[in-house]
Amino acid sequence: MGFDEEWHSWHETRERYAGAEYGPTALESTNWLITEPAAVEGVPGLWALTGDGGIRGTDLGTSGSVVTLHGPQTLRLGRRELRVFDRRGAVALRVFNPLRAEREAFGGIDAYPPRQGWRIRASFTETPGESATVTAVDGSVHEQTLAGRLRFELDGIPLSVSVTRTARGGLTAVFADGTNGIETYRFRFLPIGEPDDDGTVIVDFNRAYLPPCAFSDQYLCPQPLAENRYSLPIRAGERAVVRGR
Structure with a gap:
């Protein structure tokens, strides 16, 4: 593969990644949580830090189920995907939405x-x-x-x-x-x-x-x-x- 072909292949890969269903254009919010449960816009339940680098969601759905996320774990709630974001020990909940207007555009x-x-x-x-x-x-x-x-x-x-x-x-x-x-x-x-x-x-x-x-x-x-x-x-x-x- 020549120089131009290699670059175009790289560029196409970059575009596919950027526009992927849960790629970077789908990031809807980064939510810095505390240990006290709080609502997150667009997401059911209440969310809080666990104290060990994780995030816990409570009051999810009619059953009131509880879920805990650590590290690379993800959770789908409807079309949205939840991920843990750790910035040098400070933990946030990130919400990805493939229906985000910027992704659709x-x-x-x-x-x-x-x-x-x-x-x-x-x-x-x-x-x-x-x-x-x-x-x-x-x-x-x-x-x-x-x-x-x-x-x-x-x-x-x-x-x-x-x-x-x-x-x-x-x-x-x-x-x-x-x-x-x-x-x-x-x-x-x-x-x-x-x-x-x-x-x-x-x-x-x-x-x-x-x-x-x-x-x-x-x-x-x-x-x-x-x-x-x-x-x-x-x-x-x-x-x-x-x-x-």
Whole structure:
């Protein structure tokens, strides 16, 4: 499979994922609970934290049944699906609704045409013991360990990007550029391959993708670090969600 074919296959997979019945466009609410049972909009019963990282629902249906959710467990109530969301020990109940208006209007993901020139050679340097302050879109702040920095050139201008590791261990970056708010969403995510033994890695901006909060404002995405904000336009990768199908 050639370069263009691989990119189009990746792009189609991304669109299927985003528009899936219980994909990111279906996220209806993120509900921060307490130990006292409370109602959640659109969902029957009363919901509360269990104290051990789980969520308990009571007064479900005429039988008054009780259900407890932990970790990756999910629960379907009618068309809605309930999931546990754990943000560094703070637990919320997420509700996914395939009938959410934004999902029903989802028409795809607009993206720049793939171009080989956006595959850029970079050098990776580890940053042991270094961390950075990350601010999420809801204003929450936390310290995150940096995996390293990538150094490369765009249009002859030397740049660097600080990268972290995902929960699965892969390298990733959050970046902003001169297209944001005009041609593209406010920031984007960028997957990074593992460097070679000499620290060389190919950064493929064609694979820059929209964060989950582009599909639903109920996601709490991390924003780019100050050093990952560029005035240069990076016209590669995903641009914006297409509405109106």
